[in-house]
Amino acid sequence: MLAIIIPYYKIDFFEEVLQSLANQTDKRFKVYIGDDASPDSPEEILKKFHGKFDFVYKRFEKNLGSVSLTKQWERCIKLSEDQEWLMILGDDDFLGDTVVELWYENFDLFYKKANLVRFASKMII
Incomplete structure (x- = not known):
């Protein structure tokens, strides 16, 4: 199964990110969200997608992204345990x-x- 890893910090577009996952035509994935001690809790948004x-x-509890983004990504990846295929999805990115x-x-x-x-990306302004 595909693991989709979201290193979370900013709430601005997070609901759109989750909506893009809910809209997937194939649900063979599991999402792992690692909150980097954000001042904005996503828990109310997450309830909508339960x-x-x-x-x-x-x-x-400790913010790592401000010091080392790669360390934040690594601890988020560890949440996925030993899944073979991983996708890193930003907290402001969404999927078709x-x-x-x-x-x-x-x-x-x-x-x-x-x-x-590697997937192609498109910037939306």
């Missing part, structure tokens, strides 16, 4: 409705041939 997709939320579906559809093209898959 049951719409599988997620784990962990609030860290078929991203997970297309990932599984094309899985045989990269499985055992690559250990990194």
